[in-house]
Amino acid sequence: MAELSVCSPAKINLHLEVLGLRADGFHELAMVMQTIDLFDLLRLKPTADGAIALHCDHPDLPTDGSNLITRAAELLKARAGLPELGAEIALRKRIPIGAGLAGGSSNGAAALVGLNALWGLGFSPEALLGMAAELGSDMPYCLAGGTQLCFGRGESLEPLEPGAADTLAVLLLKHPEASVSTPWAYGRCRELRGAHYLTGEPAFAERRQALRHNPLLPALQRGAALPPLRNDLQAVVESEVASVREGLVLLRRLRTPLAVAMSGSGPSLFALFPDLDAAFAAQVELATDLEAGGFQSWACGLSPAGVMLVA
Numbered sequence: 001m002a003e004l005s006v007c008s009p010a011k012i013n014l015h016l017e018v019l020g021l022r023a024d025g026f027h028e029l030a031m032v033m034q035t036i037d038l039f040d041l042l043r044l045k046p047t048a049d050g051a052i053a054l055h056c057d058h059p060d061l062p063t064d065g066s067n068l069i070t071r072a073a074e075l076l077k078a079r080a081g082l083p084e085l086g087a088e089i090a091l092r093k094r095i096p097i098g099a100g101l102a103g104g105s106s107n108g109a110a111a112l113v114g115l116n117a118l119w120g121l122g123f124s125p126e127a128l129l130g131m132a133a134e135l136g137s138d139m140p141y142c143l144a145g146g147t148q149l150c151f152g153r154g155e156s157l158e159p160l161e162p163g164a165a166d167t168l169a170v171l172l173l174k175h176p177e178a179s180v181s182t183p184w185a186y187g188r189c190r191e192l193r194g195a196h197y198l199t200g201e202p203a204f205a206e207r208r209q210a211l212r213h214n215p216l217l218p219a220l221q222r223g224a225a226l227p228p229l230r231n232d233l234q235a236v237v238e239s240e241v242a243s244v245r246e247g248l249v250l251l252r253r254l255r256t257p258l259a260v261a262m263s264g265s266g267p268s269l270f271a272l273f274p275d276l277d278a279a280f281a282a283q284v285e286l287a288t289d290l291e292a293g294g295f296q297s298w299a300c301g302l303s304p305a306g307v308m309l310v311a
């Protein structure tokens, strides 16, 4: 194949519950994840020199071997046993970095799907999901997208019917100078709450079952008023990051949101609305305060798809 592009969407967490610690040192989680219509674009060209050359239009993003795009490319080459495969990858970054929107994981997932097609490797969707799970806890979800229950480290997926989630929309806020490290947020959560973590598989299984029957899920299907959203990392991050506290005050002042919460380990925040018009109206309503607080904002729809090849 000569050249192709891959759409790499952001996600938000509609529920993030920290259950306890796992034997591998990661946290056992119960989450509802949702892709949104805010996406990066990867443009891929094959080369024959065995090198992965990554270029990005965002100056702050490392483009060396630590980037999940490069790591995904090297893993694919190793699994295919074809070290001579090379690619030039241009990344157009629109998802804010270090924001709790899984931009990096989504880019890695997009590289897996795109390079599998570009190099004609023929790995199955299941094989790509397995590689994604090796690279990062959120990466399998980013491959699949839509509305999903995510358990385990985050890699164990149970898709939900899209229902009304297709027409819902968000107003997303992030302060450009705030960024939260995911390992820091989980580490701090453990310091603060570790003594009260659940232990043992039966206790974890009970919480997973509770999430499958959470009133949030039918409310999402109907696009009706939602119960308050739960994100266990929000209290941890809110107490340490001033812009998270300030952004939450602004969003909670809005007249008609269905719900307000932080996404993932933050610091991005969102208010959920029945449709895109309502999200745009909220952006206009808050415009003066957002500018005064120095916030960036995006109004966008929820999306039923994960990473996607686009010609």
Ligand code: C5P
Pocket (backbone or CB within 6 Å): 025, 026, 027, 028, 029, 135, 136, 137, 138, 152, 153, 154, 182, 183, 184, 186, 187
């Ligand atoms: O899997 P990923 O590399 O995205 O995780 C980043 C970090 O977030 C981990 O190194 C760990 O500190 C924390 N984490 C965790 N439990 C999870 C997922 C992530 O403690 N389920």
